[in-house]
Amino acid sequence: MRDALSGEGGIAGGALTCEGVTFSYDEGRSRVQALDSVTFDQPAGCATALLGPTGSGKSTLLQVVRGLLDQQAGSVSLDGVTADDPRYEAVRRQVGLVFQMPELQLFAASAFEDVSFGPRQLGWPPLQVERAANAALASVGLPVERFARRHPHSLSGGEQRRLALAGVLAMRPRLLLLDEPFVGLDPRARRELVAVLATLRAEGAGFILATHDIDLAWQLCDSRLLLDDGRLVGAGPWAFGEGGEDELVAHRLCPPFFVALWERLGRPLAEAPRSAAEAAEALA
Amino acid sequence: MKTAIAAYYPGSSLIHRFDPRAKLVAVAAFSVALFVRTSYWSLAVLGLACLTGFALSHVPPRWFWRGLRPILWLVAFTFVLQALFGPGELLVRLGPLDISREGVERAAYLSLRLIVLVVAGSLLTLTTPPVALTDGLAWLGRPLRKLHLPTEELALMVTIALRFIPTLLAELDTIMRAQRARGADFSRGGPLRRARALVPLLVPLFVSAFRRADELALAMEARCYLPGVRRTRLHPLAAGRRDFLLLLSVAAIVTLALAV
Numbered sequence: 001m002r003d004a005l006s007g008e009g010g011i012a013g014g015a016l017t018c019e020g021v022t023f024s025y026d027e028g029r030s031r032v033q034a035l036d037s038v039t040f041d042q043p044a045g046c047a048t049a050l051l052g053p054t055g056s057g058k059s060t061l062l063q064v065v066r067g068l069l070d071q072q073a074g075s076v077s078l079d080g081v082t083a084d085d086p087r088y089e090a091v092r093r094q095v096g097l098v099f100q101m102p103e104l105q106l107f108a109a110s111a112f113e114d115v116s117f118g119p120r121q122l123g124w125p126p127l128q129v130e131r132a133a134n135a136a137l138a139s140v141g142l143p144v145e146r147f148a149r150r151h152p153h154s155l156s157g158g159e160q161r162r163l164a165l166a167g168v169l170a171m172r173p174r175l176l177l178l179d180e181p182f183v184g185l186d187p188r189a190r191r192e193l194v195a196v197l198a199t200l201r202a203e204g205a206g207f208i209l210a211t212h213d214i215d216l217a218w219q220l221c222d223s224r225l226l227l228d229d230g231r232l233v234g235a236g237p238w239a240f241g242e243g244g245e246d247e248l249v250a251h252r253l254c255p256p257f258f259v260a261l262w263e264r265l266g267r268p269l270a271e272a273p274r275s276a277a278e279a280a281e282a283l284a
Numbered sequence: 285m286k287t288a289i290a291a292y293y294p295g296s297s298l299i300h301r302f303d304p305r306a307k308l309v310a311v312a313a314f315s316v317a318l319f320v321r322t323s324y325w326s327l328a329v330l331g332l333a334c335l336t337g338f339a340l341s342h343v344p345p346r347w348f349w350r351g352l353r354p355i356l357w358l359v360a361f362t363f364v365l366q367a368l369f370g371p372g373e374l375l376v377r378l379g380p381l382d383i384s385r386e387g388v389e390r391a392a393y394l395s396l397r398l399i400v401l402v403v404a405g406s407l408l409t410l411t412t413p414p415v416a417l418t419d420g421l422a423w424l425g426r427p428l429r430k431l432h433l434p435t436e437e438l439a440l441m442v443t444i445a446l447r448f449i450p451t452l453l454a455e456l457d458t459i460m461r462a463q464r465a466r467g468a469d470f471s472r473g474g475p476l477r478r479a480r481a482l483v484p485l486l487v488p489l490f491v492s493a494f495r496r497a498d499e500l501a502l503a504m505e506a507r508c509y510l511p512g513v514r515r516t517r518l519h520p521l522a523a524g525r526r527d528f529l530l531l532l533s534v535a536a537i538v539t540l541a542l543a544v
Contacts, residue, residue, distance in 0.1 A: 063461065066465055068461045068464060068465060093467070096465075097465045099458070099461075099462045099465070102462065104459070104488055104491070104492055105459055105462045105463060105466075105484075105488050106488070107483060107484045107487035107488050117466060117467070117468075117484065118466040118467045121466065121467030121468060121469065122467055153491070167466060168465075168466065171466070171467065
Protein backbone atom coordinates (compact mmCIF):
# COMPACT_ATOMS: atom_id res chain seq x y z
CA MET A 1 0.00 0.00 0.00
CA ARG A 2 2.71 2.40 1.03
CA ASP A 3 4.71 2.16 -2.20
CA ALA A 4 1.66 2.73 -4.34
CA LEU A 5 1.16 6.25 -3.07
CA SER A 6 4.60 7.35 -2.04
CA GLY A 7 5.82 6.81 -5.61
CA GLU A 8 3.43 9.52 -6.70
CA GLY A 9 4.05 11.86 -3.81
CA GLY A 10 1.04 10.96 -1.66
CA ILE A 11 -0.74 13.61 0.33
CA ALA A 12 1.63 16.40 1.26
CA GLY A 13 1.20 19.89 2.59
CA GLY A 14 -2.28 20.82 3.68
CA ALA A 15 -1.79 23.37 6.45
CA LEU A 16 -5.23 24.87 6.91
CA THR A 17 -6.23 28.12 8.59
CA CYS A 18 -9.82 29.06 9.24
CA GLU A 19 -10.40 32.55 10.53
CA GLY A 20 -13.79 33.70 11.80
CA VAL A 21 -15.66 31.41 9.39
CA THR A 22 -19.39 32.12 9.61
CA PHE A 23 -22.09 30.41 7.60
CA SER A 24 -25.86 30.34 7.73
CA TYR A 25 -28.35 28.41 5.60
CA ASP A 26 -31.13 30.26 3.85
CA GLU A 27 -34.35 28.54 4.90
CA GLY A 28 -36.79 30.68 2.96
CA ARG A 29 -38.08 33.11 5.55
CA SER A 30 -35.38 32.63 8.18
CA ARG A 31 -31.65 31.97 8.24
CA VAL A 32 -30.23 29.10 10.23
CA GLN A 33 -26.82 29.80 11.73
CA ALA A 34 -24.64 26.74 11.10
CA LEU A 35 -21.15 28.13 11.82
CA ASP A 36 -20.45 31.04 14.11
CA SER A 37 -17.00 32.60 13.75
CA VAL A 38 -14.99 29.38 13.64
CA THR A 39 -11.25 29.96 13.98
CA PHE A 40 -8.58 27.27 14.08
CA ASP A 41 -5.24 26.13 12.66
CA GLN A 42 -4.62 22.69 11.26
CA PRO A 43 -0.86 22.04 10.82
CA ALA A 44 0.27 20.17 7.70
CA GLY A 45 0.20 16.39 8.06
CA CYS A 46 -1.89 16.49 11.20
CA ALA A 47 -4.80 14.13 11.80
CA THR A 48 -7.66 15.93 13.51
CA ALA A 49 -10.99 14.61 14.73
CA LEU A 50 -13.96 16.90 14.15
CA LEU A 51 -16.42 16.15 16.92
CA GLY A 52 -19.80 17.44 17.92
CA PRO A 53 -23.38 16.34 18.34
CA THR A 54 -25.69 16.01 15.31
CA GLY A 55 -26.46 19.40 13.78
CA SER A 56 -23.44 21.08 15.35
CA GLY A 57 -22.07 22.16 11.94
CA LYS A 58 -19.46 19.47 11.15
CA SER A 59 -20.60 18.76 7.58
CA THR A 60 -21.09 22.46 6.90
CA LEU A 61 -17.57 23.24 8.08
CA LEU A 62 -16.09 20.56 5.80
CA GLN A 63 -18.04 21.84 2.80
CA VAL A 64 -16.98 25.42 3.50
CA VAL A 65 -13.33 24.35 3.75
CA ARG A 66 -13.65 22.53 0.41
CA GLY A 67 -15.25 25.67 -1.09
CA LEU A 68 -18.60 24.07 -1.96
CA LEU A 69 -20.39 26.49 0.34
CA ASP A 70 -19.36 30.13 0.51
CA GLN A 71 -18.96 31.48 4.01
CA GLN A 72 -20.69 34.79 4.75
CA ALA A 73 -17.76 36.01 6.81
CA GLY A 74 -14.22 34.93 7.61
CA SER A 75 -11.53 33.34 5.51
CA VAL A 76 -10.09 29.94 4.68
CA SER A 77 -6.48 29.61 3.58
CA LEU A 78 -4.47 26.56 2.62
CA ASP A 79 -0.67 26.34 2.87
CA GLY A 80 -0.52 30.09 3.32
CA VAL A 81 -2.37 30.79 0.07
CA THR A 82 -5.12 33.28 0.84
CA ALA A 83 -8.17 34.40 -1.14
CA ASP A 84 -6.34 37.32 -2.81
CA ASP A 85 -3.73 34.97 -4.33
CA PRO A 86 -4.29 34.05 -8.01
CA ARG A 87 -3.51 30.41 -7.19
CA TYR A 88 -6.26 30.33 -4.55
CA GLU A 89 -8.96 28.55 -6.60
CA ALA A 90 -6.52 25.90 -7.77
CA VAL A 91 -5.21 25.31 -4.26
CA ARG A 92 -8.73 25.07 -2.81
CA ARG A 93 -9.53 22.38 -5.36
CA GLN A 94 -6.74 20.33 -3.78
CA VAL A 95 -8.80 19.77 -0.68
CA GLY A 96 -10.30 16.30 -1.03
CA LEU A 97 -13.74 15.89 0.53
CA VAL A 98 -15.28 12.47 1.04
CA PHE A 99 -19.01 12.99 1.56
CA GLN A 100 -21.22 11.13 3.95
CA MET A 101 -22.28 7.84 2.29
CA PRO A 102 -20.05 8.63 -0.70
CA GLU A 103 -20.86 5.28 -2.36
CA LEU A 104 -24.19 6.85 -3.36
CA GLN A 105 -22.26 9.04 -5.78
CA LEU A 106 -20.62 6.21 -7.73
CA PHE A 107 -21.86 6.33 -11.30
CA ALA A 108 -19.35 4.86 -13.76
CA ALA A 109 -19.47 1.40 -15.31
CA SER A 110 -16.24 0.21 -13.70
CA ALA A 111 -14.25 0.92 -10.56
CA PHE A 112 -11.36 2.26 -12.63
CA GLU A 113 -13.65 4.61 -14.61
CA ASP A 114 -15.14 6.00 -11.43
CA VAL A 115 -11.80 6.62 -9.74
CA SER A 116 -10.35 8.27 -12.85
CA PHE A 117 -13.28 10.70 -13.16
CA GLY A 118 -11.67 13.28 -10.85
CA PRO A 119 -8.20 13.25 -12.42
CA ARG A 120 -9.73 13.48 -15.91
CA GLN A 121 -11.82 16.47 -14.82
CA LEU A 122 -8.54 18.05 -13.73
CA GLY A 123 -7.34 17.67 -17.30
CA TRP A 124 -4.38 15.40 -16.55
CA PRO A 125 -2.80 13.47 -19.44
CA PRO A 126 -4.11 9.87 -19.83
CA LEU A 127 -0.98 8.18 -18.55
CA GLN A 128 -0.96 10.26 -15.39
CA VAL A 129 -4.69 9.67 -14.91
CA GLU A 130 -4.15 5.93 -15.13
CA ARG A 131 -1.24 5.96 -12.70
CA ALA A 132 -3.13 8.10 -10.21
CA ALA A 133 -6.25 5.92 -10.43
CA ASN A 134 -4.29 2.69 -10.04
CA ALA A 135 -2.29 4.05 -7.11
CA ALA A 136 -5.47 5.28 -5.41
CA LEU A 137 -7.21 1.91 -5.88
CA ALA A 138 -4.22 0.11 -4.40
CA SER A 139 -3.97 2.51 -1.49
CA VAL A 140 -7.53 1.76 -0.35
CA GLY A 141 -6.93 -1.98 -0.51
CA LEU A 142 -8.70 -2.64 -3.82
CA PRO A 143 -5.92 -4.27 -5.91
CA VAL A 144 -6.13 -3.13 -9.51
CA GLU A 145 -5.97 -6.67 -10.99
CA ARG A 146 -9.03 -7.77 -9.07
CA PHE A 147 -11.13 -4.62 -8.85
CA ALA A 148 -10.42 -2.18 -11.68
CA ARG A 149 -12.88 -3.81 -14.11
CA ARG A 150 -15.61 -4.56 -11.57
CA HIS A 151 -18.89 -2.69 -11.71
CA PRO A 152 -19.09 -0.40 -8.65
CA HIS A 153 -22.55 -1.69 -7.72
CA SER A 154 -21.29 -5.27 -7.66
CA LEU A 155 -18.90 -4.44 -4.79
CA SER A 156 -19.76 -4.85 -1.12
CA GLY A 157 -20.79 -1.83 0.92
CA GLY A 158 -17.35 -1.48 2.50
CA GLU A 159 -15.60 -1.86 -0.87
CA GLN A 160 -17.88 0.79 -2.38
CA ARG A 161 -17.05 3.16 0.46
CA ARG A 162 -13.31 2.63 -0.08
CA LEU A 163 -13.76 2.99 -3.85
CA ALA A 164 -15.37 6.40 -3.26
CA LEU A 165 -12.42 7.31 -1.03
CA ALA A 166 -10.06 6.23 -3.84
CA GLY A 167 -11.94 8.58 -6.20
CA VAL A 168 -10.92 11.47 -3.95
CA LEU A 169 -7.36 10.24 -3.28
CA ALA A 170 -6.74 9.91 -7.03
CA MET A 171 -6.93 13.71 -7.28
CA ARG A 172 -3.84 13.93 -5.02
CA PRO A 173 -5.35 16.19 -2.38
CA ARG A 174 -3.14 18.19 -0.04
CA LEU A 175 -5.65 17.71 2.71
CA LEU A 176 -8.35 15.08 3.13
CA LEU A 177 -11.73 15.78 4.69
CA LEU A 178 -13.80 12.79 5.75
CA ASP A 179 -17.46 13.20 6.67
CA GLU A 180 -18.66 10.31 8.85
CA PRO A 181 -16.72 7.66 6.92
CA PHE A 182 -17.68 4.78 9.24
CA VAL A 183 -21.45 5.22 9.16
CA GLY A 184 -23.34 2.06 8.21
CA LEU A 185 -20.31 -0.20 7.77
CA ASP A 186 -20.22 -3.66 9.30
CA PRO A 187 -17.34 -4.40 11.73
CA ARG A 188 -15.13 -5.96 9.08
CA ALA A 189 -15.63 -3.16 6.55
CA ARG A 190 -14.97 -0.71 9.33
CA ARG A 191 -11.74 -2.43 10.31
CA GLU A 192 -10.57 -2.39 6.68
CA LEU A 193 -11.33 1.33 6.33
CA VAL A 194 -9.56 2.05 9.63
CA ALA A 195 -6.52 0.20 8.28
CA VAL A 196 -6.54 2.35 5.12
CA LEU A 197 -6.78 5.56 7.16
CA ALA A 198 -4.04 4.39 9.55
CA THR A 199 -1.76 3.77 6.58
CA LEU A 200 -2.48 7.20 5.11
CA ARG A 201 -1.79 8.56 8.57
CA ALA A 202 1.54 6.73 8.77
CA GLU A 203 2.48 8.15 5.37
CA GLY A 204 2.03 11.63 6.77
CA ALA A 205 -1.28 12.52 5.16
CA GLY A 206 -3.18 15.29 6.90
CA PHE A 207 -6.89 14.81 7.39
CA ILE A 208 -9.89 16.06 9.26
CA LEU A 209 -12.18 13.26 10.33
CA ALA A 210 -15.74 14.22 11.24
CA THR A 211 -17.26 11.37 13.21
CA HIS A 212 -19.53 10.31 16.04
CA ASP A 213 -17.27 7.34 16.70
CA ILE A 214 -15.17 8.72 19.53
CA ASP A 215 -13.12 5.53 19.90
CA LEU A 216 -11.94 5.56 16.28
CA ALA A 217 -11.39 9.31 16.48
CA TRP A 218 -9.15 8.77 19.51
CA GLN A 219 -7.35 5.88 17.81
CA LEU A 220 -6.65 7.73 14.54
CA CYS A 221 -6.25 11.40 15.43
CA ASP A 222 -3.67 13.42 17.39
CA SER A 223 -5.92 16.37 18.06
CA ARG A 224 -9.56 17.31 17.99
CA LEU A 225 -11.91 20.13 17.08
CA LEU A 226 -15.08 20.26 19.13
CA LEU A 227 -18.12 21.96 17.63
CA ASP A 228 -21.35 22.67 19.43
CA ASP A 229 -24.21 24.61 17.88
CA GLY A 230 -21.94 26.13 15.23
CA ARG A 231 -19.33 27.39 17.69
CA LEU A 232 -15.87 25.94 18.11
CA VAL A 233 -15.67 25.06 21.81
CA GLY A 234 -12.45 23.06 21.84
CA ALA A 235 -9.33 22.71 19.67
CA GLY A 236 -5.85 21.24 19.89
CA PRO A 237 -4.61 18.09 21.65
CA TRP A 238 -7.14 15.83 23.38
CA ALA A 239 -6.05 17.00 26.85
CA PHE A 240 -7.35 13.96 28.71
CA GLY A 241 -6.44 14.33 32.36
CA GLU A 242 -6.57 18.09 31.96
CA GLY A 243 -10.32 18.44 31.56
CA GLY A 244 -10.65 17.09 28.01
CA GLU A 245 -12.94 14.27 29.19
CA ASP A 246 -15.29 16.65 31.05
CA GLU A 247 -15.39 18.95 28.07
CA LEU A 248 -16.69 16.11 25.87
CA VAL A 249 -19.42 15.30 28.36
CA ALA A 250 -20.37 18.98 28.68
CA HIS A 251 -21.03 19.04 24.93
CA ARG A 252 -23.26 15.97 24.74
CA LEU A 253 -20.47 13.53 23.87
CA CYS A 254 -18.63 10.94 25.93
CA PRO A 255 -14.93 10.07 26.38
CA PRO A 256 -13.38 7.14 24.48
CA PHE A 257 -13.71 3.68 25.99
CA PHE A 258 -10.03 3.36 26.96
CA VAL A 259 -10.01 6.79 28.59
CA ALA A 260 -13.07 5.84 30.64
CA LEU A 261 -11.40 2.53 31.50
CA TRP A 262 -8.21 4.27 32.62
CA GLU A 263 -10.31 6.59 34.75
CA ARG A 264 -11.98 3.58 36.44
CA LEU A 265 -8.60 1.96 36.96
CA GLY A 266 -7.36 5.15 38.58
CA ARG A 267 -4.50 5.42 36.08
CA PRO A 268 -3.29 8.76 34.71
CA LEU A 269 -5.52 9.73 31.77
CA ALA A 270 -2.64 11.35 29.93
CA GLU A 271 -1.30 7.81 29.39
CA ALA A 272 -4.60 6.29 28.25
CA PRO A 273 -4.05 3.81 25.38
CA ARG A 274 -5.53 4.34 21.94
CA SER A 275 -6.10 0.72 20.98
CA ALA A 276 -6.59 -2.73 22.48
CA ALA A 277 -2.96 -3.57 21.66
CA GLU A 278 -1.68 -0.53 23.52
CA ALA A 279 -3.98 -1.27 26.44
CA ALA A 280 -2.78 -4.87 26.65
CA GLU A 281 0.83 -3.72 26.62
CA ALA A 282 0.20 -1.17 29.35
CA LEU A 283 -1.68 -3.65 31.53
CA ALA A 284 0.78 -6.54 31.08
CA MET B 285 -37.00 25.23 -3.68
CA LYS B 286 -40.06 26.14 -5.69
CA THR B 287 -41.27 24.21 -8.69
CA ALA B 288 -44.01 25.04 -11.12
CA ILE B 289 -45.27 21.45 -10.80
CA ALA B 290 -48.29 21.26 -8.54
CA ALA B 291 -47.45 24.52 -6.80
CA TYR B 292 -49.92 25.15 -4.01
CA TYR B 293 -50.54 28.58 -2.51
CA PRO B 294 -51.72 28.06 1.07
CA GLY B 295 -54.70 30.16 2.01
CA SER B 296 -58.24 30.12 3.36
CA SER B 297 -60.17 31.99 0.69
CA LEU B 298 -63.59 30.88 -0.49
CA ILE B 299 -61.97 29.10 -3.44
CA HIS B 300 -59.54 27.31 -1.10
CA ARG B 301 -62.40 26.03 1.03
CA PHE B 302 -64.38 24.40 -1.76
CA ASP B 303 -64.35 20.63 -1.81
CA PRO B 304 -61.65 19.36 -4.24
CA ARG B 305 -64.22 17.17 -6.01
CA ALA B 306 -66.49 20.16 -6.65
CA LYS B 307 -63.53 22.14 -7.97
CA LEU B 308 -62.41 19.29 -10.21
CA VAL B 309 -65.89 18.89 -11.70
CA ALA B 310 -66.21 22.66 -12.10
CA VAL B 311 -62.90 22.98 -13.95
CA ALA B 312 -63.71 19.96 -16.14
CA ALA B 313 -67.10 21.38 -17.11
CA PHE B 314 -65.50 24.74 -17.68
CA SER B 315 -62.83 23.33 -20.00
CA VAL B 316 -65.34 21.34 -22.02
CA ALA B 317 -67.52 24.44 -22.47
CA LEU B 318 -64.44 26.36 -23.56
CA PHE B 319 -63.86 23.97 -26.44
CA VAL B 320 -67.40 22.96 -27.39
CA ARG B 321 -68.59 26.39 -28.39
CA THR B 322 -66.51 28.67 -30.57
CA SER B 323 -67.77 32.17 -30.03
CA TYR B 324 -66.31 35.36 -28.66
CA TRP B 325 -69.26 35.80 -26.36
CA SER B 326 -68.88 32.44 -24.71
CA LEU B 327 -65.14 33.05 -24.37
CA ALA B 328 -65.94 36.40 -22.73
CA VAL B 329 -68.39 34.78 -20.29
CA LEU B 330 -65.93 32.05 -19.32
CA GLY B 331 -63.01 34.48 -19.12
CA LEU B 332 -64.99 36.76 -16.82
CA ALA B 333 -65.94 33.82 -14.59
CA CYS B 334 -62.28 32.85 -14.48
CA LEU B 335 -61.23 36.36 -13.47
CA THR B 336 -63.86 36.35 -10.70
CA GLY B 337 -62.45 33.11 -9.34
CA PHE B 338 -58.97 34.56 -9.59
CA ALA B 339 -60.03 37.63 -7.56
CA LEU B 340 -61.81 35.50 -4.95
CA SER B 341 -58.81 33.22 -4.45
CA HIS B 342 -56.52 35.94 -3.02
CA VAL B 343 -53.59 34.27 -4.78
CA PRO B 344 -51.04 36.86 -5.95
CA PRO B 345 -51.05 37.31 -9.77
CA ARG B 346 -47.36 36.42 -9.75
CA TRP B 347 -48.28 32.80 -9.02
CA PHE B 348 -50.62 32.61 -12.02
CA TRP B 349 -47.95 34.17 -14.15
CA ARG B 350 -45.56 31.40 -13.14
CA GLY B 351 -48.01 28.84 -14.52
CA LEU B 352 -48.58 30.86 -17.70
CA ARG B 353 -44.96 31.53 -18.54
CA PRO B 354 -44.07 28.06 -19.85
CA ILE B 355 -47.02 28.02 -22.28
CA LEU B 356 -46.44 31.49 -23.66
CA TRP B 357 -44.18 30.20 -26.41
CA LEU B 358 -46.93 27.77 -27.38
CA VAL B 359 -49.39 30.67 -27.50
CA ALA B 360 -46.99 32.70 -29.61
CA PHE B 361 -46.38 29.75 -31.94
CA THR B 362 -50.11 29.14 -32.41
CA PHE B 363 -50.69 32.82 -33.03
CA VAL B 364 -48.01 33.09 -35.72
CA LEU B 365 -49.06 29.87 -37.42
CA GLN B 366 -52.73 30.86 -37.54
CA ALA B 367 -52.08 34.42 -38.58
CA LEU B 368 -49.78 33.34 -41.41
CA PHE B 369 -51.58 30.35 -42.82
CA GLY B 370 -55.24 30.94 -42.03
CA PRO B 371 -57.23 31.51 -45.22
CA GLY B 372 -59.40 34.59 -45.71
CA GLU B 373 -59.54 38.23 -46.75
CA LEU B 374 -56.10 39.81 -47.19
CA LEU B 375 -55.09 42.22 -44.40
CA VAL B 376 -51.39 42.95 -45.03
CA ARG B 377 -48.72 41.43 -47.18
CA LEU B 378 -45.25 40.95 -45.66
CA GLY B 379 -43.01 40.01 -48.56
CA PRO B 380 -44.06 36.52 -49.62
CA LEU B 381 -46.40 36.12 -46.62
CA ASP B 382 -50.08 36.97 -46.70
CA ILE B 383 -51.77 37.81 -43.44
CA SER B 384 -55.54 37.56 -43.51
CA ARG B 385 -58.08 39.22 -41.26
CA GLU B 386 -59.74 35.91 -40.41
CA GLY B 387 -56.34 34.44 -39.68
CA VAL B 388 -55.51 37.13 -37.12
CA GLU B 389 -58.94 36.87 -35.54
CA ARG B 390 -58.69 33.12 -35.29
CA ALA B 391 -55.17 33.36 -33.85
CA ALA B 392 -56.31 35.84 -31.20
CA TYR B 393 -59.24 33.61 -30.33
CA LEU B 394 -57.17 30.46 -29.97
CA SER B 395 -54.51 32.22 -27.88
CA LEU B 396 -57.07 33.70 -25.51
CA ARG B 397 -58.79 30.35 -25.16
CA LEU B 398 -55.51 28.69 -24.22
CA ILE B 399 -54.77 31.38 -21.62
CA VAL B 400 -58.23 31.07 -20.05
CA LEU B 401 -57.79 27.31 -19.90
CA VAL B 402 -54.43 27.56 -18.12
CA VAL B 403 -55.70 30.16 -15.64
CA ALA B 404 -58.68 27.93 -14.83
CA GLY B 405 -56.36 24.97 -14.27
CA SER B 406 -53.99 27.05 -12.12
CA LEU B 407 -56.96 28.22 -10.07
CA LEU B 408 -57.57 24.57 -9.20
CA THR B 409 -53.97 23.54 -8.44
CA LEU B 410 -53.02 26.75 -6.64
CA THR B 411 -55.93 26.56 -4.20
CA THR B 412 -55.99 22.80 -3.60
CA PRO B 413 -53.28 20.91 -1.67
CA PRO B 414 -51.89 18.06 -3.80
CA VAL B 415 -53.15 15.41 -1.41
CA ALA B 416 -56.68 16.80 -1.49
CA LEU B 417 -56.46 16.89 -5.26
CA THR B 418 -55.52 13.22 -5.56
CA ASP B 419 -58.15 12.28 -2.95
CA GLY B 420 -60.71 14.09 -5.05
CA LEU B 421 -59.54 12.35 -8.21
CA ALA B 422 -59.67 8.98 -6.48
CA TRP B 423 -63.24 9.63 -5.35
CA LEU B 424 -64.35 10.76 -8.80
CA GLY B 425 -62.68 7.71 -10.30
CA ARG B 426 -64.59 5.28 -8.10
CA PRO B 427 -67.06 4.21 -10.79
CA LEU B 428 -64.05 3.06 -12.84
CA ARG B 429 -63.30 0.43 -10.19
CA LYS B 430 -66.19 -1.51 -11.69
CA LEU B 431 -63.96 -1.83 -14.74
CA HIS B 432 -61.14 -3.10 -12.46
CA LEU B 433 -59.10 0.06 -12.86
CA PRO B 434 -56.94 0.58 -9.73
CA THR B 435 -58.01 4.20 -9.20
CA GLU B 436 -57.16 4.35 -5.48
CA GLU B 437 -53.69 2.98 -6.16
CA LEU B 438 -53.13 5.42 -9.02
CA ALA B 439 -54.15 8.30 -6.74
CA LEU B 440 -51.75 7.05 -4.06
CA MET B 441 -48.97 6.81 -6.64
CA VAL B 442 -49.51 10.42 -7.64
CA THR B 443 -49.56 11.52 -3.98
CA ILE B 444 -46.29 9.70 -3.27
CA ALA B 445 -44.67 11.07 -6.42
CA LEU B 446 -45.59 14.63 -5.39
CA ARG B 447 -44.40 14.00 -1.85
CA PHE B 448 -40.96 12.92 -3.09
CA ILE B 449 -40.27 15.83 -5.45
CA PRO B 450 -38.68 17.99 -2.69
CA THR B 451 -36.79 14.98 -1.30
CA LEU B 452 -35.29 14.15 -4.66
CA LEU B 453 -34.42 17.79 -5.30
CA ALA B 454 -32.54 17.91 -1.97
CA GLU B 455 -30.78 14.69 -2.91
CA LEU B 456 -29.88 16.05 -6.32
CA ASP B 457 -28.36 19.06 -4.57
CA THR B 458 -26.16 16.82 -2.40
CA ILE B 459 -25.06 14.69 -5.36
CA MET B 460 -24.27 17.83 -7.32
CA ARG B 461 -22.04 19.13 -4.52
CA ALA B 462 -20.36 15.75 -4.13
CA GLN B 463 -19.55 15.53 -7.85
CA ARG B 464 -18.38 19.13 -7.92
CA ALA B 465 -16.00 18.17 -5.10
CA ARG B 466 -14.66 15.58 -7.53
CA GLY B 467 -14.11 18.21 -10.17
CA ALA B 468 -17.37 17.92 -12.12
CA ASP B 469 -18.41 21.02 -14.01
CA PHE B 470 -22.04 21.42 -15.05
CA SER B 471 -21.93 24.81 -16.70
CA ARG B 472 -19.04 24.65 -19.14
CA GLY B 473 -18.90 23.56 -22.75
CA GLY B 474 -21.39 22.97 -25.51
CA PRO B 475 -24.71 21.11 -25.32
CA LEU B 476 -23.13 17.69 -25.85
CA ARG B 477 -20.57 18.20 -23.13
CA ARG B 478 -23.21 19.51 -20.77
CA ALA B 479 -25.45 16.54 -21.48
CA ARG B 480 -22.54 14.22 -20.74
CA ALA B 481 -21.83 16.09 -17.51
CA LEU B 482 -25.30 15.04 -16.32
CA VAL B 483 -24.37 11.34 -16.21
CA PRO B 484 -22.61 11.63 -12.80
CA LEU B 485 -25.79 13.29 -11.49
CA LEU B 486 -28.49 11.16 -13.03
CA VAL B 487 -27.03 7.71 -12.39
CA PRO B 488 -26.73 8.20 -8.61
CA LEU B 489 -30.12 9.97 -8.52
CA PHE B 490 -31.90 7.08 -10.26
CA VAL B 491 -30.10 4.45 -8.22
CA SER B 492 -31.15 6.13 -4.99
CA ALA B 493 -34.69 6.83 -6.23
CA PHE B 494 -35.16 3.13 -7.02
CA ARG B 495 -33.65 2.14 -3.68
CA ARG B 496 -35.99 4.55 -1.93
CA ALA B 497 -39.00 3.22 -3.84
CA ASP B 498 -38.07 -0.31 -2.84
CA GLU B 499 -37.69 0.63 0.81
CA LEU B 500 -40.93 2.61 0.81
CA ALA B 501 -42.82 -0.34 -0.68
CA LEU B 502 -41.47 -2.64 2.03
CA ALA B 503 -42.19 -0.10 4.76
CA MET B 504 -45.77 0.29 3.52
CA GLU B 505 -46.27 -3.46 3.48
CA ALA B 506 -44.80 -3.69 6.97
CA ARG B 507 -47.50 -1.21 8.00
CA CYS B 508 -50.16 -3.42 6.46
CA TYR B 509 -50.78 -1.59 3.22
CA LEU B 510 -52.67 -3.84 0.84
CA PRO B 511 -53.52 -2.72 -2.67
CA GLY B 512 -57.17 -3.00 -3.61
CA VAL B 513 -58.46 -2.66 -0.05
CA ARG B 514 -60.81 0.19 0.85
CA ARG B 515 -59.05 2.45 3.33
CA THR B 516 -60.49 5.02 5.67
CA ARG B 517 -59.17 8.57 5.61
CA LEU B 518 -57.74 10.85 8.27
CA HIS B 519 -59.43 13.81 6.62
CA PRO B 520 -62.59 12.52 4.95
CA LEU B 521 -63.80 14.67 2.09
CA ALA B 522 -66.96 16.49 3.07
CA ALA B 523 -68.98 18.43 0.54
CA GLY B 524 -71.49 20.97 1.84
CA ARG B 525 -73.97 23.55 0.66
CA ARG B 526 -71.11 25.79 -0.43
CA ASP B 527 -69.91 23.19 -2.93
CA PHE B 528 -73.41 22.60 -4.20
CA LEU B 529 -73.69 26.34 -4.85
CA LEU B 530 -70.36 26.30 -6.69
CA LEU B 531 -71.55 23.54 -9.00
CA LEU B 532 -74.86 25.32 -9.50
CA SER B 533 -73.19 28.59 -10.49
CA VAL B 534 -70.70 26.82 -12.75
CA ALA B 535 -73.63 25.03 -14.40
CA ALA B 536 -75.32 28.40 -14.92
CA ILE B 537 -72.14 29.95 -16.36
CA VAL B 538 -71.54 27.00 -18.68
CA THR B 539 -75.17 27.09 -19.88
CA LEU B 540 -74.86 30.82 -20.53
CA ALA B 541 -71.56 30.30 -22.38
CA LEU B 542 -73.09 27.61 -24.57
CA ALA B 543 -76.20 29.70 -25.25
CA VAL B 544 -74.63 32.99 -26.35
